[in-house]
Amino acid sequence: MKAYLAGPDVFLPNAAQHAAEKIRICAIYGLTGLAPLEDQNQISTGSTTDVWRAIFRKDIEMMEDCDIIIANLTPFRGASADAGTLVELGWFLGRGKPIFGYSNSAASFTARSLAQIAAMPDGLPGLVVENFGLTDNLMVPGALEFGGGLPVMLPPDGKDRAFDALDVFEACVAGIVRQTRTAKFKSAF
Amino acid sequence: MKAYLAGPDVFLPNAAQHAAEKIRICAIYGLTGLAPLEDQNQISTGSTTDVWRAIFRKDIEMMEDCDIIIANLTPFRGASADAGTLVELGWFLGRGKPIFGYSNSAASFTARSLAQIAAMPDGLPGLVVENFGLTDNLMVPGALEFGGGLPVMLPPDGKDRAFDALDVFEACVAGIVRQTRTAKFKSAF
Numbered sequence: 001m002k003a004y005l006a007g008p009d010v011f012l013p014n015a016a017q018h019a020a021e022k023i024r025i026c027a028i029y030g031l032t033g034l035a036p037l038e039d040q041n042q043i044s045t046g047s048t049t050d051v052w053r054a055i056f057r058k059d060i061e062m063m064e065d066c067d068i069i070i071a072n073l074t075p076f077r078g079a080s081a082d083a084g085t086l087v088e089l090g091w092f093l094g095r096g097k098p099i100f101g102y103s104n105s106a107a108s109f110t111a112r113s114l115a116q117i118a119a120m121p122d123g124l125p126g127l128v129v130e131n132f133g134l135t136d137n138l139m140v141p142g143a144l145e146f147g148g149g150l151p152v153m154l155p156p157d158g159k160d161r162a163f164d165a166l167d168v169f170e171a172c173v174a175g176i177v178r179q180t181r182t183a184k185f186k187s188a189f
Numbered sequence: 190m191k192a193y194l195a196g197p198d199v200f201l202p203n204a205a206q207h208a209a210e211k212i213r214i215c216a217i218y219g220l221t222g223l224a225p226l227e228d229q230n231q232i233s234t235g236s237t238t239d240v241w242r243a244i245f246r247k248d249i250e251m252m253e254d255c256d257i258i259i260a261n262l263t264p265f266r267g268a269s270a271d272a273g274t275l276v277e278l279g280w281f282l283g284r285g286k287p288i289f290g291y292s293n294s295a296a297s298f299t300a301r302s303l304a305q306i307a308a309m310p311d312g313l314p315g316l317v318v319e320n321f322g323l324t325d326n327l328m329v330p331g332a333l334e335f336g337g338g339l340p341v342m343l344p345p346d347g348k349d350r351a352f353d354a355l356d357v358f359e360a361c362v363a364g365i366v367r368q369t370r371t372a373k374f375k376s377a378f
Binding site: 008010011012013015049051052053055056057059060074076077078079080081082083084086087088089090091092093094095113115116117119120122123124126127128129130132134136137138139140141142143145146162163164 | 197199200201202204238240241242244245246248249263265266267268269270271272273275276277278279280281282283284302304305306308309311312313315316317318319321323325326327328329330331332334335351352353
């Protein structure tokens with residue numbers, strides 16, 4: 001089973017090495033991980049107008065080639081997960097391909113939204129803060145629950161992990177393997 | 190043509206009235222707007238665990254019923270667009286249904302990312318800042334360009350609009366109507 005390894009991991013200074021480690025962990029559990037690695041010099045210099053389009057096309061091709069997505073939903077530059085990762089999550093939901101994910105943040109979306117507003121006030125007063133005790137906007141855990149049958153994997157001890165920690169990712173991968181072997185999953189996907 | 194009106198507009202204190210105004214503008218241009226309105230008391234109190242699942246199912250049903258999406262990509266509590274809106278954008282891309290969108294922010298994604306980092310530092314030093322001169326993570330304008338043929342509609346005078354302003358939305362709707370009448374669009378979608 002090929003797993004698309006979505007996430008802001010692509011922006012890590014050691015992105016290639018980090019992707020290799022994720023692929024190694026996937027292999028331990030019998031999954032083939034594919035990471036949408038990008039040339040970081042191209043990302044940060046924006047060398048030509050065609051570079052970003054080439055990255056977009058390449059990522060879509062890789063997603064077409066994969067059976068499931070494992071999304072790193074750790075918050076990135078705001079209260080929510082990385083924007084590119086969320087578009088990819090939605091793409092898998094639209095295609096009916098199974099969706100799984102994890103976050104290295106143990107805080108609720110409500111708590112992170114309030115912290116974000118304290119640091120950078122909303123553009124307009126009175127905007128509602130979603131308060132369902134979820135880990136992100138309800139469309140995110142909704143996509144996972146309806147698209148793969150599991151909740152977002154969070155740090156089991158309730159403590160935030162480092163941005164690039166991989167123990168919650170590994171727990172997520174182990175859970176995916178168990179889930180995809182169930183009769184309920186096999187009949188749904 | 191039915192248009193799914195995605196966006197953080199659902200969190201506005203006057204969300205129902207705002208949605209009605211968007212639907213009125215769509216009607217002027219011959220589009221049927223559908224807005225995923227939610228009961229704001231339910232959003233902010235998280236009354237029961239089933240409420241958010243019901244909202245998720247209802248939104249997906251409304252998306253199934255629509256031909257295109259018009260996404261409000263104005264940044265929301267971070268450098269990028271609203272998380273739920275991005276999942277919905279990806280869903281339309283996965284389904285091969287046309288995608289359109291606008292933003293009331295004239296600033297580049299790079300500038301907004303740097304402002305976000307200044308207000309709330311990244312969890313890890315050295316994370317790359319995307320610098321393609323785009324309005325959000327490349328997957329967002331990519332989804333629009335490949336999924337509808339138009340760029341993200343931005344304030345034409347390069348000046349930020351109020352969070353709930355609707356003139357850029359109206360320009361977006363007008364552009365969609367022109368675009369969907371072209372032979373190129375008709376052959377692609």
